Amino acid sequence: MSQHSVEQVEVAPGEVVTQHLVEVPMSPSRRIGIGAAIVVIGLIAAVLLGKSAGSSSTRFDLNGSGADLTVPTFSVPGTGLIIACGVVIIALGVVQIVRGFGKRALRYVGIAVALLFIVAFLTWAGTEGKQSVQVGSLLQQTLFLATPLILGSMAGLMCEKTGVINVAIEGQMLFGAFAGALFGTIASNWLGLLAAVIIGGLAGALLAVFAIKFTVNQVILGVVINAFALGLTGYLYDAVMANDATSTNQPAVFNPIKIPLLGDIPVVGSLLFNQTIITYLMYVIVIVIDVMLLRSRWGLRTRAVGEHPKAADTVGINVLRLRYRNVILGGCIAGLAGAALTIGSVGQFNKNMTSGQGFIALAALIFGRWTPRGALGASIFFGFASALQTALSLLATPVKIDSNLLQMLPYLATIFAVAGLVGRVRAPAADGEPYVKG
Amino acid sequence: MRPVIKIAAVGAVAAMALAGCGSKPAENNAGGGSGTGGAQGSASGKKISACMVLDTGGVDDKSFNENSWAGMQAASKANPNITVKYVPSNSGSDYTPNLTKYAQGGCDTVIGVGGLMGDAMKKAAQQFPKVHFAEIDNSGQGMPNMYGIEYNTAQAGFLAGYLAAGMSKSGTVGTWGGLSIPPVTIYMDGFWEGVQYYNKQKSKSVKVLGWNEKNQKGGTFSGSFTDQNKGKSITQAMVSQGADIVFPVAGASGLGAGAAAAASAGKLNLIWVDTDGCESAANYCKYFISSATKNLSGGVETYLKAAADGTFPTGNYVGTLKDDGVGLAPYHNFDGKVPADLKKEIDQVKADIISGKIKVTSPSQPK
Numbered sequence: 093m094s095q096h097s098v099e100q101v102e103v104a105p106g107e108v109v110t111q112h113l114v115e116v117p118m119s120p121s122r123r124i125g126i127g128a129a130i131v132v133i134g135l136i137a138a139v140l141l142g143k144s145a146g147s148s149s150t151r152f153d154l155n156g157s158g159a160d161l162t163v164p165t166f167s168v169p170g171t172g173l174i175i176a177c178g179v180v181i182i183a184l185g186v187v188q189i190v191r192g193f194g195k196r197a198l199r200y201v202g203i204a205v206a207l208l209f210i211v212a213f214l215t216w217a218g219t220e221g222k223q224s225v226q227v228g229s230l231l232q233q234t235l236f237l238a239t240p241l242i243l244g245s246m247a248g249l250m251c252e253k254t255g256v257i258n259v260a261i262e263g264q265m266l267f268g269a270f271a272g273a274l275f276g277t278i279a280s281n282w283l284g285l286l287a288a289v290i291i292g293g294l295a296g297a298l299l300a301v302f303a304i305k306f307t308v309n310q311v312i313l314g315v316v317i318n319a320f321a322l323g324l325t326g327y328l329y330d331a332v333m334a335n336d337a338t339s340t341n342q343p344a345v346f347n348p349i350k351i352p353l354l355g356d357i358p359v360v361g362s363l364l365f366n367q368t369i370i371t372y373l374m375y376v377i378v379i380v381i382d383v384m385l386l387r388s389r390w391g392l393r394t395r396a397v398g399e400h401p402k403a404a405d406t407v408g409i410n411v412l413r414l415r416y417r418n419v420i421l422g423g424c425i426a427g428l429a430g431a432a433l434t435i436g437s438v439g440q441f442n443k444n445m446t447s448g449q450g451f452i453a454l455a456a457l458i459f460g461r462w463t464p465r466g467a468l469g470a471s472i473f474f475g476f477a478s479a480l481q482t483a484l485s486l487l488a489t490p491v492k493i494d495s496n497l498l499q500m501l502p503y504l505a506t507i508f509a510v511a512g513l514v515g516r517v518r519a520p521a522a523d524g525e526p527y528v529k530g
Numbered sequence: 531m532r533p534v535i536k537i538a539a540v541g542a543v544a545a546m547a548l549a550g551c552g553s554k555p556a557e558n559n560a561g562g563g564s565g566t567g568g569a570q571g572s573a574s575g576k577k578i579s580a581c582m583v584l585d586t587g588g589v590d591d592k593s594f595n596e597n598s599w600a601g602m603q604a605a606s607k608a609n610p611n612i613t614v615k616y617v618p619s620n621s622g623s624d625y626t627p628n629l630t631k632y633a634q635g636g637c638d639t640v641i642g643v644g645g646l647m648g649d650a651m652k653k654a655a656q657q658f659p660k661v662h663f664a665e666i667d668n669s670g671q672g673m674p675n676m677y678g679i680e681y682n683t684a685q686a687g688f689l690a691g692y693l694a695a696g697m698s699k700s701g702t703v704g705t706w707g708g709l710s711i712p713p714v715t716i717y718m719d720g721f722w723e724g725v726q727y728y729n730k731q732k733s734k735s736v737k738v739l740g741w742n743e744k745n746q747k748g749g750t751f752s753g754s755f756t757d758q759n760k761g762k763s764i765t766q767a768m769v770s771q772g773a774d775i776v777f778p779v780a781g782a783s784g785l786g787a788g789a790a791a792a793a794s795a796g797k798l799n800l801i802w803v804d805t806d807g808c809e810s811a812a813n814y815c816k817y818f819i820s821s822a823t824k825n826l827s828g829g830v831e832t833y834l835k836a837a838a839d840g841t842f843p844t845g846n847y848v849g850t851l852k853d854d855g856v857g858l859a860p861y862h863n864f865d866g867k868v869p870a871d872l873k874k875e876i877d878q879v880k881a882d883i884i885s886g887k888i889k890v891t892s893p894s895q896p897k
Binding site for chain 2: 230236240330335439444447478482493499
C-alpha cells in the first residue's frame with residue numbers, strides 16, 4: 093500500500109524543489125497495536141464511563157465570561173451520548189486494525205478519538221445533574237493557562253531549531269515577569285512589556301555567549317541560569333519590592349481588547365478575540381515562526397544550522413551569528429512569556445512565580461516534536477489538562493476523583509500521548525552540539 | 531577546554547552566591563540588650579537569649595515568618611532582658627545546620643518556624659537536651675525540652691465560612707488550597723463547616739465549591755504556593771460555577787484570587803487567610819470581606835514571656851478563639867456592608883464554639 097506523491101516546495105524565494113514523498117506502509121504489528129489501543133480507549137468510554145454515569149442528563153454551557161452574545165445552554169442525554177462516543181471510537185479502532193489508516197489520516201483519527209473521549213468524559217462528569225459543565229469557561233482557562241506555555245515553547249523552539257538547547261526558559265520567563273512588573277509600575281505597562289522582552293533577550297544573550305562562544309555544556313548552563321534567575325529576582329524582590337509594593341510592584345494589567353466583528357462571534361469570538369495584547373502577540377509569533385521556518389531564507393538556514401552546521405558553514409552561512417541571533421530572539425519571546433504572567437494576568441510579581449511553567453513549556457516543545465504546530469498543540473494540551481483538573485474538582489462527578497490524581501492528570505496524559513500517538517521523536521541533529529570552526 | 535570549564539565554574543559559583551542572597555542577610559540582631567532601645571518595656575526576670583530559625587519564605591514574607599519574628603520583637607521590646615535574633619533558611623537542607631548553630635551558640639531557646647522543620651527539630655532537641663526548643667505549627671512531639679505552638683485554625687475557618695454564607699448573594703461560595711496537606715485543609719474544613727452550620731440555622735442551601743470535609747481526598751488545589759496565575763484561573767473557574775465569595779488558602783498563589791476579583795468588576799469578593807489581608811495584601815483590601823487569622827506573634831510572645839519569668843513551658847500551646855490565638859480580622863472596607871445582624875450572629879457563633887456548644891469536627895485539628 094505504499095503511496096507516492098510529488099510535491100513542489102518553494103524552499104526559498106525562487107528556489108523550487110520537487111519532493112517525491114514515498115510513504116512506507118506501517119508494519120502490521122504496529123498497525124494492530126495502535127488499533128487495539130484505540131479500541132481500549134473506546135471501551136473505557138463506553139463501558140467504564142457509561143456504566144458509572146449518573147442518571148441525569150448533562151447540561152452544557154458554552155459561554156465563557158464576558159461574552160456579549162450568548163448561546164443558550166443545552167442538555168444532552170448523558171449515558172446515551174457517552175456510549176455513542178465510545179462506539180464511534182471502537183469503530184475507528186476496528187477499521188485501523190483491519191485495514192489501517194494512512195499516516196496523515198491516522199493523525200486526524202487520533203485527534204478525533206481524543207475529542208470524542210473528552211466529550212464522553214465531560215458528559216460523564218455532568219451526569220449528576222447538579223451543575224452545568226462550563227465548557228466556555230474551560231476553554232477560556234485553557235487558553236489563559238496555555239498562553240505562557242505556548243510562548244515559552246516558541247522560545248525553546250527558536251533556540252533548539254538552530255542547535256542550542258534551552259533549559260533556561262524558566263529563568264528567562266522569571267526575568268521577564270520581574271522586569272514586566274517593575275517597569276510596568278515605574279513607567280507604564282507598555283514599557284513594562286518592552287523591558288520584559290529586553291531583559292528576556294539579555295538572559296538569552298547570556299545563554300548564547302556561554303553556549304556558543306565558550307561551548308559550555310548547555311544543559312548544565314541552563315540549570316545554572318535558572319538558579320541565577322531565581323536567586324537574583326528573589327533578592328531584588330526582597331530588596332526593592334517587598335517593602336514598597338505600591339510604587340514598585342503594582343503594574344496596571346493589560347485589559348482585553350475586543351476585535352470588532354470577530355469578537356462578536358458567539359463562543360469562539362469571546363474566547364479567541366477578546367484577549368490582551370500579549371495573547372494577540374502570541375498568535376502573531378506562532379504564525380510568523382511557523383511560516384518563516386518553512387518558507388523563508390532565515391528558516392532554511394536555521395534548520396540547516398540545527399541539523400548540520402558544518403554543511404551550512406560550507407555554503408557560506410555564518411553559523412555562530414545565526415545562532416546568536418536566534419537564541420537572543422528566543423530569550424525575548426521567553427521574556428514576553430514572563431510578562432504574560434505579571435502585566436498580562438495577575439498584576440504583581442512574587443518569588444518563583446513561574447513555578448515550573450518554563451519546564452512544562454520545554455516538555456511541550458519535545459512532545460510537539462520540535463515543530464511550531466506540535467509545540468502549540470502540546471502547550472494547549474497542557475493548558476487544557478490543567479484547566480480540566482480545576483473544572484472537574486468543582487463538579488460533583490458520579491465517582492469522586494482523588495485531588496492528587498487530578499494533579500497528575502497533565503503528566504499522565506503526556507505519558508499516554510507520547511507512548512501512543514507520537515511515536516519516534518527526533519531532535520534537530522546538532523541540538524546541543526557547539527560548533528567550532530575548523 | 532580548560533578555560534571554558536573555569537568560566538563555567540565561576541558562573542555557577544556566582545549564581546549560587548546570588549541564589550543564597552535570595553533571602554536577606556544571613557544573620558540579624560535586633561532588640562538588643564537593655565538600654566539600647568527597649569525604652570518602652572521594663573527589664574524583668576532573668577536574661578534570656580531567644581533565637582529563631584525561619585523557613586524559606588524570608589523574614590518579610592508578609593506571612594508566617596514575618597509574623598513569628600514580629601512576636602520575638604514584641605517580646606524583646608516589652609522586656610529588654612529578652613535578646614532576640616533570627617536566621618533564614620534557604621532550603622530544607624538548612625534546617626539542621628541552623629538549629630545546630632544556634633543550639634551550640636549560647637541560645638537559651640531556639641524557635642523553629644513552620645511544621646516542615648519537625649524532624650530536624652526533634653533531632654536537635656535530642657542532641658541538645660539543655661536547650662529549650664519550640665516549634666510553630668507543630669506539636670512538642672513528646673520531647674521534654676520542646677514546646678509546640680499550634681493553632682486550631684478550623685475555628686477561624688468556621689467563622690469565615692459563616693460570614694461567607696451570610697454575605698453571598700448567589701448562594702454559592704468557594705474555597706481552594708495550595709496543597710492537600712492538613713495545615714491547608716484544616717482551614718477549608720472549618721470554612722465548609724461554617725457554611726453548613728449557616729444552612730442549618732437559616733434553612734438555606736448555600737453551596738461550597740472546592741472542598742467537602744466528608745471527602746478529604748477531593749477538593750480544588752493549585753498544586754503550588756507560588757503560582758499566582760493558576761490561582762487566578764481556579765478562582766475564575768469558581769466564578770463561572772456561580773461563586774461570588776472565594777476563600778483561597780494558598781499563600782502567594784492565593785494572590786491570584788485578588789487578581790480575579792479585580793478583573794470581575796465587583797462581582798467577586800474574597801476572604802483572606804493567615805494574616806489580615808488588608809495589611810499583608812493591601813492592594814486587594816477592597817475585595818476582602820475579612821480574614822481568617824492565626825496570631826503567630828502572640829503565641830511566640832506569650833512563650834517568651836513565660837520563659838523570661840522563670841520557667842520554659844513544656845507540652846503544647848494550641849491557639850483557639852478563646853485566647854484570640856485564631857480569629858476573624860476586622861471587616862475594614864466591608865464594615866458598613868456586613869449587616870449588623872450577621873455581625874451579631876458571628877459573635878454568637880464564636881461564643882458558642884468557645885463554650886463548646888458548637889463542635890468543630892475537622893479531622894486535622896491539633897489534639
